[in-house]
Amino acid sequence: MVLSLQKILFGPVHFPDNDEYRAFQFRFLCIVLIAGGLVTLLLLGGSVGGVNPISRQHSVSMTAFTTVSFGLWLVLRGQPQRFYPVAWTYELICLAEYISALIFVSEDEMRVIWFFTNIPGVYILLGQRAGMVITALTVTGLALANRHFPRPYSVNGLATVLSALVYLGAFFHVYGARSVSYFVRMRESNQRLRHIASHDALTDLLNAGAYYASCDQMIHLAARQGKPYSVLFVDLDHFKKINDTYGHEAGDTVLRSVASVLAASVRQSDAVGRIGGEEFSVFLPDTDRHGAFRLAEQLRQNIEQLRPKSGEIFIPVTASIGIATSDHSDMSMAVIQRKADQAMYVAKQQGRNRVSLFDQPAPF
Ligand SMILES: Nc1nc2c(ncn2[C@@H]2O[C@H](COP(=O)(O)OP(=O)(O)OP(=O)(O)O)[C@@H](O)[C@H]2O)c(=O)[nH]1
CATH class of the missing domain: 3.30.70.270 (Reverse transcriptase/Diguanylate cyclase domain)
Structure with missing residues (x-):
């Protein structure tokens, strides 16, 4: 049962034993793509039902986002070698989607939250450098664009948002660097232990x-x-x-x-x-x-x-x-x-x- 659900979500993939981190990233991206598509679909449903009205322009962008998210999941399923192009494409359409919300859904004062949900994902999927770049882009983009929004955030509001984004980026930067280096060391020591267990110490031949x-x-x-x-x-x-x-x-x-x-x-x-x-x-x-x-x-x-x-x-x-x-x-x-x-x-x-x-x- 669990196996067949995994097959549906991730396709027929196999990662070598010492590649747990890549396996985790691949599965995480599959889930993010499905979850991203479902969340926008839910919000669109709310708009159609009149619970959560969304402007027509942004509805178009959300529909495109939903379609591309599910499409990317189908492209990625069972094909780990497509991980990086799919992850980058998803990241770029996320940014486009959040910017569209900033411009076209000014009555939603909480829309800036999506930038916060984005940063941890970038660190996990694309690593430290990409995480830093996207955090910097988000912070400077918001700082420069705020006064052009139909309803700009107050100076206090903007200061809080920007500080919290910098804090989140720095937090994930340190945490990501630590956990990746910990994982790499664990993998190396596992390989060393496996070698010691199977080889003769004097000659390095198989025992x-x-x-x-x-x-x-x-x-x-x-x-x-x-x-x-x-x-x-x-x-x-x-x-x-x-x-x-x-x-x-x-x-x-x-x-x-x-x-x-x-x-x-x-x-x-x-x-x-x-x-x-x-x-x-x-x-x-x-x-x-x-x-x-x-x-x-x-x-x-x-x-x-x-x-x-x-x-x-x-x-x-x-x-x-x-x-x-x-x-x-x-x-x-x-x-x-x-x-x-x-x-x-x-x-x-x-x-x-x-x-x-x-x-x-x-x-x-
Ligand atoms: N230096 C060293 N000697 C070892 C090691 N393992 C076993 N030996 C020695 O290898 C020797 C094997 O001796 P024997 O089994 O009598 O065989 P042999 O002297 O080669 O005689 P034949 O096999 O009949 O030609 C023993 O003296 C062991 O102590 C090791 O890791 N290092």
């Missing part, structure tokens, strides 16, 4: 949880498309000895260097995760065992040539890599990872610094 979650998604996609996928289990050789010989910090340097090589050597669509101390896993969508073997061999050589530097020492490092490729049945991540692990174990047994395929001889 085990995030890595397996993204592999599960890729496996679903591959199953739908009927495409093969492979997993490389990369385990550094005699890493304990590296720690013992060069120190733990040098070990960390090695892990970071290997992680960079892995991340730089694969495609954007592949996933790389640190799944244990000196264990990495690489998921290769749309890759059969030939492609996986070629890449694994390349990675093995890149790691061997790496020789990361710690202090004045270049540390020799090698890796054993196990490969498993999906067969025609659907293979879960846990199963294929286990097979890659077994293949890696074979590589270790055969002397390390080599690539081994699960249950199969090398294809070349």
Whole structure:
């Protein structure tokens, strides 16, 4: 019920998770357009019914305003990319409408109130600069035009109106600046937290949880498309000895260097995760065992040539890599990872610094 009302009001729109403020502005503008059209329609109804007489000239302007408001809502519905042109157009027709009321409805001494309702909306929809410009235009326009109105406001009345407008503009300026900067900081810290929760602090690769979650998604996609996928289990050789010989910090340097090589050597669509101390896993969508073997061999050589530097020492490092490729049945991540692990174990047994395929001889 709520969802279908939202669909009617806003159309079929979707905003990314970290775009709440833009989503709010879009929805706010839709509501403002509908509310603006309805309010003028109500006042026009009052005029037709004789409750609230409005001059003929202003009735024409109100009819045009109502039509354009609803028209703009239809233009905006489901099209967030039209937000700024629609918001500016609406703002300009609002100003025209309020000026028309000032000139043609002089018997309504409260008509200046509409300028007050306008300013918060400009700050919310169009931001600080537009809010300041519209406030300044309103204040100077009223100050200069007052004596030309058929029934000008008294000096006292005008002074109150202008001071209150300046106060309102300043208030929303400060409030808007604060809330936007607060929102931006909240969004940044959310992004940071999400990154921390899904990445390994030492290497900045995906951590085990995030890595397996993204592999599960890729496996679903591959199953739908009927495409093969492979997993490389990369385990550094005699890493304990590296720690013992060069120190733990040098070990960390090695892990970071290997992680960079892995991340730089694969495609954007592949996933790389640190799944244990000196264990990495690489998921290769749309890759059969030939492609996986070629890449694994390349990675093995890149790691061997790496020789990361710690202090004045270049540390020799090698890796054993196990490969498993999906067969025609659907293979879960846990199963294929286990097979890659077994293949890696074979590589270790055969002397390390080599690539081994699960249950199969090398294809070349
Ligand atoms: N520097 C550092 N060492 C780590 C980290 N995580 C795990 N290790 C160390 O990695 C070593 C892994 O040793 P093992 O599992 O025995 O494996 P290995 O020495 O590489 O031997 P093989 O795998 O059989 O070639 C352990 O000594 C861990 O303490 C880390 O974040 N930083």
